[in-house]
Amino acid sequence: xKPTKCRVEERGxxxxxxxxxxxxxxxxxxxxxxxxxxxxxxxxxxSYLEEELSKRCKLFRLWETPPENWRQFLRANAGSIxxxxxxxxxxxxxxxxxxxPALEIVASCSVGLDxxxxxxxxxxxxxxxxxxxxxxxxxxxxxxxxxxATMRRICEADRYVRSGAxxxxxxxxxxxxxxxxxxxxxxxxxxxxxxAKRAEAFDCPISYYSRSEKPHTNYKYYSSVVDLAANxxxxxxxxxxxxxxxxxxxxxxxxxxxxxxxLVNIGRGPHVDEAELxxxxxxxxxxxxxxxxxxxxxxxxxxxxxxxNVVLVPHVGTATWGTRKEMADLVLGxxxxxxxxxxxxxxVL
Amino acid sequence: xxVENHTAETPAGERELPLVLLLPPLFPHFHVALTHKFRxxxxxxxxLPREEFLAAHACAVRALLCSGPTPVDAELxxxxxxxxxxxxxxxxxxxxxxxxxxxxxxxxxxxxxxxxxxxxxxxxxxxIDVLHKISASDRYVRRGxxxxxxxxxxxxxxxxxxxxxxxxxxxxxxVARRLEAFGCTILYHSRRKKPSVSHQxxxxxxxxxxxxxxxxxxxTLTAETHHIIDREVMLALGKDGIIINVGRGALVDEKELVRxxxxxxxxxxGLDVFENEPVVxxxxxxxxxxxxxxxxxxxxxxxxxxxxxxxxGNLEAFFSNRPLPTPVSE
Numbered sequence: 001x002k003p004t005k006c007r008v009e010e011r012g013x014x015x016x017x018x019x020x021x022x023x024x025x026x027x028x029x030x031x032x033x034x035x036x037x038x039x040x041x042x043x044x045x046x047s048y049l050e051e052e053l054s055k056r057c058k059l060f061r062l063w064e065t066p067p068e069n070w071r072q073f074l075r076a077n078a079g080s081i082x083x084x085x086x087x088x089x090x091x092x093x094x095x096x097x098x099x100x101p102a103l104e105i106v107a108s109c110s111v112g113l114d115x116x117x118x119x120x121x122x123x124x125x126x127x128x129x130x131x132x133x134x135x136x137x138x139x140x141x142x143x144x145x146x147x148x149a150t151m152r153r154i155c156e157a158d159r160y161v162r163s164g165a166x167x168x169x170x171x172x173x174x175x176x177x178x179x180x181x182x183x184x185x186x187x188x189x190x191x192x193x194x195x196a197k198r199a200e201a202f203d204c205p206i207s208y209y210s211r212s213e214k215p216h217t218n219y220k221y222y223s224s225v226v227d228l229a230a231n232x233x234x235x236x237x238x239x240x241x242x243x244x245x246x247x248x249x250x251x252x253x254x255x256x257x258x259x260x261x262x263l264v265n266i267g268r269g270p271h272v273d274e275a276e277l278x279x280x281x282x283x284x285x286x287x288x289x290x291x292x293x294x295x296x297x298x299x300x301x302x303x304x305x306x307x308x309n310v311v312l313v314p315h316v317g318t319a320t321w322g323t324r325k326e327m328a329d330l331v332l333g334x335x336x337x338x339x340x341x342x343x344x345x346x347x348v349l
Numbered sequence: 350x351x352v353e354n355h356t357a358e359t360p361a362g363e364r365e366l367p368l369v370l371l372l373p374p375l376f377p378h379f380h381v382a383l384t385h386k387f388r389x390x391x392x393x394x395x396x397l398p399r400e401e402f403l404a405a406h407a408c409a410v411r412a413l414l415c416s417g418p419t420p421v422d423a424e425l426x427x428x429x430x431x432x433x434x435x436x437x438x439x440x441x442x443x444x445x446x447x448x449x450x451x452x453x454x455x456x457x458x459x460x461x462x463x464x465x466x467x468x469x470x471x472x473x474x475x476x477i478d479v480l481h482k483i484s485a486s487d488r489y490v491r492r493g494x495x496x497x498x499x500x501x502x503x504x505x506x507x508x509x510x511x512x513x514x515x516x517x518x519x520x521x522x523x524v525a526r527r528l529e530a531f532g533c534t535i536l537y538h539s540r541r542k543k544p545s546v547s548h549q550x551x552x553x554x555x556x557x558x559x560x561x562x563x564x565x566x567x568x569t570l571t572a573e574t575h576h577i578i579d580r581e582v583m584l585a586l587g588k589d590g591i592i593i594n595v596g597r598g599a600l601v602d603e604k605e606l607v608r609x610x611x612x613x614x615x616x617x618x619g620l621d622v623f624e625n626e627p628v629v630x631x632x633x634x635x636x637x638x639x640x641x642x643x644x645x646x647x648x649x650x651x652x653x654x655x656x657x658x659x660x661x662g663n664l665e666a667f668f669s670n671r672p673l674p675t676p677v678s679e
Contacts, residue, residue, distance in 0.1 A: 137508040145477030157642035158484040166627040177649040179466035201530035298495035305491045312490040322506045
């Protein structure tokens with residue numbers, strides 16, 4: 001077999017060549033300090049992570065208890081739970097943190113920390129880690145893929161072919177060219193910059209909105225999201241979700257983006273006023289949208305299901321074998337560092 | 350051969366527009382612009398069979414606009430003794446008997462770079478779609494399955510993939526440039542190694558496939574490249590391999606492709622073209638690891654506008670005896 005090509009992994013179908021191996025390796029035996037670490041995993045998003053946690057630590061699975069019994073469950077195990085691993089679905093809010101007096105660390109399996117009550121963690125001196133960098137590429141790749149899919153109506157074409165309706169060779173409709181269109185990025189962090197780098201290879205001019213202008217870029221800065229939307233063709237949400245950025249894409253922004261504009265949300269559902277988005281799309285005030293995230297996942301407004309100018313995917317931004325493993329390894333590495341009194345790998349607090 | 354003047358003067362002193370034989374369909378957008386400048390012979394509008402019509406009306410025709418995939422074969426060429434130019438409206442000229450044209454000294458022009466960006470964009474999007482399961486998970490969401498069945502199966506990263514480009518012309522180069530920005534490594538096969546290109550060259554497509562995670566076909570279809578992706582190449586590509594075809598259906602052995610997909614010998618495919626359009630193998634319609642589109646890669650207003658400019662440019666240059674902008678050289 002060719003050693004340099006894809007080897008079939010047990011877990012998936014992929015060999016992700018990782019040029020920067022992380023300190024944590026699933027092949028090493030866990031230190032005793034890990035074995036006695038009580039870890040609450042909030043949601044079963046990552047089977048590899050769950051397996052490793054159960055092999056290495058004392059694992060408590062929150063979702064095995066119905067939400068109405070969580071308080072009871074937490075009280076019963078509060079003495080043992082010193083670590084919490086949260087996801088973008090279920091994190092660590094104030095109520096949960098209060099119910100866990102022995103909690104020392106929240107290791108989120110996500111880069112976004114909108115589901116973690118950071119103020120509470122600060123108050124309780126609880127350490128917090130997330131999973132930056134390892135997911136940047138996948139999310140940026142998806143953002144571009146979604147943008148082109150929407151502009152070029154690729155999912156619609158695929159549906160058309162699968163329906164058996166293609167019976168005339170010359171059957172076509174004109175769709176919007178992607179290359180050369182102006183991209184407006186909300187949030188020029190790691191993910192925003194990665195999106196910009198990819199879009200530049202398509203000769204797309206880049207503009208952005210950020211809390212403050214970034215000194216080392218040539219991209220055009222807008223201090224208002226409405227102005228950014230009015231001056232771009234494709235608006236991509238790539239900032240963190242905070243109180244300030246909730247509904248940062250509102251009706252005014254959507255109207256500014258306009259009937260030929262396309263919105264791409266790979267951030268968090270609450271970045272966009274979803275009810276306004278639905279009416280803007282149905283009424284044709286907004287040209288199209290590609291959505292990876294929604295305000296009330298896994299629920300997606302059904303009015304969108306019949307629209308051809310939208311692409312709807314179920315929070316798949318990091319959903320590749322390689323990235324999920326890297327995220328999990330980072331979580332495990334942070335927990336191990338904490339348990340053995342070493343410096344955390346990716347601390348936020 | 351005497352030089353014949355095909356712009357006969359009308360009594361009013363105005364010159365008649367140059368005569369061009371048209372093979373249908375003429376895209377609606379083109380009609381107004383072109384009929385301002387050229388007079389079109391339209392065989393399909395006549396009740397006569399094509400040969401008779403051409404014998405009666407086309408013996409003086411010097412230029413032919415092939416506005417779709419209608420073949421320009423030796424039989425047709427034989428009816429056009431004065432033909433000097435075939436203007437194709439596509440990048441590919443596999444529907445034209447190039448050898449016969451060459452023998453007769455008939456020039457051929459194609460779409461030049463009018464489609465390059467749009468086809469390259471489409472190829473990249475198909476690849477991301479296959480790897481990240483965009484169309485498949487979009488179907489999943491629209492069927493209301495997310496709340497019921499939970500998360501969709503995981504996809505695969507694009508970054509770090511080794512992409513073998515078959516045909517590094519303007520479209521292949523445009524694909525390569527885009528994918529490099531996603532962290533892909535580009536390898537290629539071409540008729541000849543390109544000295545100005547730093548990507549690794551493979552003179553043999555099977556060897557290319559053996560070193561690649563993805564194959565993208567962006568070469569022209571000729572007798573040599575027919576089924577350039579065959580079973581041997583697919584097996585060399587391997588069980589996780591992905592094939593993206595935005596060239597012509599016949600670049601890939603479609604029957605074998607279906608078999609390899611069904612047997613799990615390759616990992617997936619993104620196909621904008623098929624061997625026998627509009628027929629798509631039934632088996633593909635039920636697979637989640639393929640993305641299927643109906644030959645749409647060039648259909649944007651910009652590509653069409655670009656194509657119109659190229660077609661017009663070639664016809665105008667020809668009739669004013671100027672060099673052709675986008676000649677096809679074999």
